[in-house]
Amino acid sequence: MDQADTLTPEQLASMIDHTFLKPFGAAADIEKLCEEALLYRFAMVAVNPAETARCVALLKGSGIRTGAAAGFPLGQSTSETKAFEMRDAISKGAGEIDMVINLRALRSGDGARVLAEIADLAAACRSQGVISKVILETCYLTDDEKRRVCRMACEAGVDFVKTSTGFGAGGATVADVRLMREAVGPKMGVKASGGIRTLDDALAMIRAGATRIGTSSGVALVEALRESRFLG
Numbered sequence: 001m002d003q004a005d006t007l008t009p010e011q012l013a014s015m016i017d018h019t020f021l022k023p024f025g026a027a028a029d030i031e032k033l034c035e036e037a038l039l040y041r042f043a044m045v046a047v048n049p050a051e052t053a054r055c056v057a058l059l060k061g062s063g064i065r066t067g068a069a070a071g072f073p074l075g076q077s078t079s080e081t082k083a084f085e086m087r088d089a090i091s092k093g094a095g096e097i098d099m100v101i102n103l104r105a106l107r108s109g110d111g112a113r114v115l116a117e118i119a120d121l122a123a124a125c126r127s128q129g130v131i132s133k134v135i136l137e138t139c140y141l142t143d144d145e146k147r148r149v150c151r152m153a154c155e156a157g158v159d160f161v162k163t164s165t166g167f168g169a170g171g172a173t174v175a176d177v178r179l180m181r182e183a184v185g186p187k188m189g190v191k192a193s194g195g196i197r198t199l200d201d202a203l204a205m206i207r208a209g210a211t212r213i214g215t216s217s218g219v220a221l222v223e224a225l226r227e228s229r230f231l232g
Helices: 009-013 027-040 049-058 079-091 103-107 111-126 143-156 174-184 199-208 218-231
Strands: 016-020 044-047 065-070 096-100 131-135 160-162 189-193 212-215
Touching: 009 218, 016 027, 016 189, 016 218, 027 044, 027 049, 027 218, 044 049, 044 096, 049 065, 049 079, 065 079, 065 131, 079 096, 079 111, 096 111, 103 111, 103 143, 111 131, 111 143, 131 143, 131 189, 143 160, 143 174, 160 174, 160 212, 174 189, 174 199, 189 199, 199 212, 199 218, 212 218
Parallel strands: 016 044, 016 212, 044 065, 065 096, 096 131, 131 160, 160 189, 189 212
Antiparallel strands: none
């Protein structure tokens, strides 16, 4: 029996990044996101940078972190822009930063630029005790390219590699999570994100090696696990 088969609803909740990254919505949506995070004790709320300060205030004293997305969702900002965006979010209280790599730079052979951005992410976060995550957007990469970015992440010393933004042509897959886990080894975090809407999806990702699940369906996942444990 593996970890996924023995997870309690509380343990699953602690692995979930509760997400609201839509470019539209009302103020009440952010309030609801934070209320649900408080109720279920999710790991963090994942939002666009403009919502960082508000979420930090709503979650103050709870221990639940606010995560800001940088270079989101295309990764095509300049390195200087990404650097400012990350540090600005940290200054506003973000406890986690998820940064999208520059896919075009990677695929055109400018790996040095990609590594430099990842290293800057790691340095900016480490100095402030903030968790760093690198978003690969795996649906656009070959397996060799995925492994290459994972090696860069290991070299730079980031905390997590992450599959997807949820805005690409595809989201997390079990195969990609397994590949990333094998590439980074047992110690680094692996976040599966994008299209994870059912309990079966989430548990499959955890079995493949994910230690975080990014989803806007966190409440439904935890309640589904609670029901299954009750019925079982």
